Amino acid sequence: MSLFRKTAATLSVAVNTLNLTPKHPPWPSLWMGGYGWNPRGGDGTYARKLRAHCLVLDDGGSPNVLLRIDVVSIPRDVHLELRRRIVVVEKLVADSDFLIACSHTHGGPMIGSTHPHPNVLMNLQPADISAVDGSTSLFVDLMVDLAKRTVQAPKVPATLHYAEGSVRIGHNRTEESDAVVPDVPVLLVRNATTTEPVAVLFGYACHPVCRGNDTIFDSDYVGVVIESIERRLGLPALFFQGPAGDINPNPGGPLVVGEKLADAVVAVLARNEFTTVTGPIRTTLTEIQLPFAADTGDSAVLAQLKRTFESRLDGHLGQAEVRHARLMLEQIRTGTLPRSIPMPIQCWKLGGLTILALSHEVLSGYQQLIKDVAARLGTGKLWVMAYANETQCYVPTDVTAWQPGYESSWQEGDRLTAGYGSSMLAYSWPSPLKSSPEGKVPADPGSTQAIVLAACEALLR
Template sequence: MAFEAAVGEADITPVFPPYPSLWMGGYGWGPRGDHGAIARRLRAQCLVIWDDGAPKVLVRADLISIPRDVHQLIRETLVDEGLVAAADLMLAASHTHSGPLYGDTRPNPFVLMNLTDADIAAVNGTTSLITDALIQLVRDTLALDRVGVALSYAEGAATIGYNRVGFDTVLDTVPVLRVDTVDGDLFAVVFGAACHPVSRGDDEVFDGDFPAVASEFVEQELGVPALFLQGACGDQEALDPHSPSMTEQLGAVLGQAVVDVLEEGEFGDVTGPVSTALIEVDLPFQVDLADPDVQGVVRAKYEARRNELGPLDPNSRHATVMMQLIDNGELPTSVPAPIQRWRFGGLTILALSHEPLSAYHVKLHNAFPGNLWVVGYANECEGYIPDNATQRAGGSLHGGYEAGWNEGDDTIAGLGCSTISYAWPSPLKFSDSDTPEAGTTERIVMDACLGLLNS
């Protein structure tokens, strides 16, 4: 039996009014945006695939990330309304660095950009409007007329980035899922890549970056909706030099690769029934922050850092937040990480939350023999998920930004590291050995993923 499908779209570009905040996400460490300049409208798209009458709902959006509280609100609302089962809804952010600041938790607007309470209240107002738009988009798409479709999958290649950590791994795979009507006409395209959407650079103009250019390229060439999914690109950087012209160039390269696959690729059938699963693992920190003695040591280090640095230094702002969390008994001891699997006949989509590094793409493909599409920035994104080799290296690779620590101290967040902007107290747990030990980040993530893939 053929699937049925529908595709919807919504404009989520912040414009004042009604959006109270035009602050932008993606870069620190001072205020950015609030001007409203637009190079390209930001979009959210929804593809619903009905499998034997049950909807599988994919929502992707031109957003830097989706914080945990927003993810939970969207999922709970749609599930409570009886519109979709929990594991049958997949959210994905493109990770464009030229989009709005979304949410007030992680990244932390005070730490990231030194925003005032009034600015943060405005950010929450814009977050609420975008969230309402995403929920309504799902409702509207589910109400559209259904079209009988068949699915098929192939892969192409496009080199649009490099490994900024310094390892050899550069992901150039371009996965393509084509959605055809039962009469053989192309209905929609879902495609992906794994590369940080930073090609435009740190200016103050809204833009979906190269994924949006690629989507528009495919749509103009083929006349059907094209939906982009980001991969495991935590260490994959867009080619230099970053500029608006590079955004156009890389988007055209990626878009042409998708068109080439659609015109020349050897597609394999993707069939039902679809098996879905959604689990959550907890990623502990390098030190046991549930131990009051450890908290005391960590607090003393943050107090010393705050006293040493000026009040405008983002590392000092982060130290202030960490001390407040400790004093209020609210310091987190782990990072929750949802992992989702959609298994079709002929294709498995594995959606990882947060910012996974490319090693996970490579290791999962090496361990799983079938067609596997690894998606990152899925459902929620509140930090990096580095592999063990990157974590061990600390500040010796890319200043420790992805590892989360530097300065020879793995007990607290490293100066200028991702753990600072995401407001975590320390790096995630790792092994000081080539093989990740039980209870460490890479081992926990890989075990959970392989459990889903092999179940």
């Protein structure tokens, strides 16, 4: 769906913040997302509070709503319910003008019970899964209320100012690449009347896993950055995760990593060398289908998958593989095994800046691939976000997909089935995503990489 407006370029803005740290009651569940393969629930304490921010940017047409949330992931059914409630029921915003972004902190609540499935990921039982669903329903209500309050709040006239910094707080965890994304995009919002700062939006690409796998709720280094900037500058700071699927933080813990990123953001603001960003805002929301390596619509391939999953029921790989195999076999039996994975991609074009927001755990290699496309098209300043709208799988580049591993999701001897201990198994899918034949450059048109880049190019045009 696309909505292009020709309206006055006058901008106005409203910002709201909500404490999203789970507490029982009213949250039915304190189960946490982000790690497998055993049950993991919050103990009722937290290190840094989890937040949701809503920023409404009005260009004189209809409002544009950014909803930024400290959770590890939002599955498709929850994303679509949020979009239905906010766009269709409440009629707060047009479809392509509504963008959700997750920080991907691994110290937050589990949201949804589909991808990942709580039983496969953590061996949760029906009563626990019901509690997760109850917390998910509460979460949706809170997000709808936050969006509604912000859309209806008084707005101040605003000007936008964009600049980029650079810092290295992470490393690439795959053996196929040492690439990281050092970019620190910064968008400063000022009151157009007083010129005083109103809010700062910033981004980086790095997994928020500094805390590690424990039972304390924590927004991780993301919370450190936000709190540090707000303490230093006295204005709301909104973090947006980049293509961080294969990037982990360097040693040092949340405080060290977070303060280093905060220093980089503040340094950009102190330089005061901005590009002015103007309205109107043109928005587009599209959706592509990511193909599996296994054609699950082919009866012969389906029979092969069935034999593989049946062979895993004896538990020789591990109990997570058994739980995953049971789910896959049930989907084969009922004819509900998916053929592909949907991937929404969203584009907001402003004067002087384009924001391209990709769903799922996109690997860092896409940053340069997309920027190469943008340079060829003459797009100008480009901010690439990931973990947008819904997060249901890793999206590897060909280079990573050609090697067995967690992100590519296959193991030696079997390129068709979700490998044991892999990301596709964690997210409850049957097969790795389809790649180009090994060594083929440019990417094969039917490969995941080619499909993603073609969609990005179409939006950037």
